[in-house]
Amino acid sequence: MGKRKLITGIVVGAVVGGITALFDGDTRSYTKQRISRCKDMSSHVVRNPADAVNNVKQSVDKFYETFSYQAENAVNALEQVEQTLGTVSDKLSSKRK
Incomplete structure (x- = not known):
């Protein structure tokens, strides 16, 4: 029950915060640009799925490299740390003898 209230509170807070932020003209303009860009990118992916798969493959390959x-x-x-610790340990052992 507590977990559900927490998640509900977070979602409601995010929605209210987002709506409040849209009262600012610059924020509305930025949001409009980002939504338009997202729409264009998703349209491109739908029209060219092979390009999207290729881009994902290239990104995964780059990440792996x-x-x-x-x-x-x-x-x-x-x-190198192991070698240094071994050297220090050997020196300490030889001094104790």
């Missing part, structure tokens, strides 16, 4: 590159960098950094 970037993710792989960053993961490699993270692994290399962890290996």
Whole structure:
């Protein structure tokens, strides 16, 4: 019950906030432009689904390449930290003997 009231309150607050913001002329103009752009983009996707699929594929490929590159960098950094800790640990062990 509490969860439902929270979600309802958030939605109502967002709607009221959005309507209140539209009293400003600049906000209305910006909103109109964004809705028009969204409509144009969705119309293009409906008319050219192959382009949309190709764009999504390219985006996923780019994301995968970037993710792989960053993961490699993270692994290399962890290996360097591990080597440094090993060196420090060896030095401390040799000093204790």
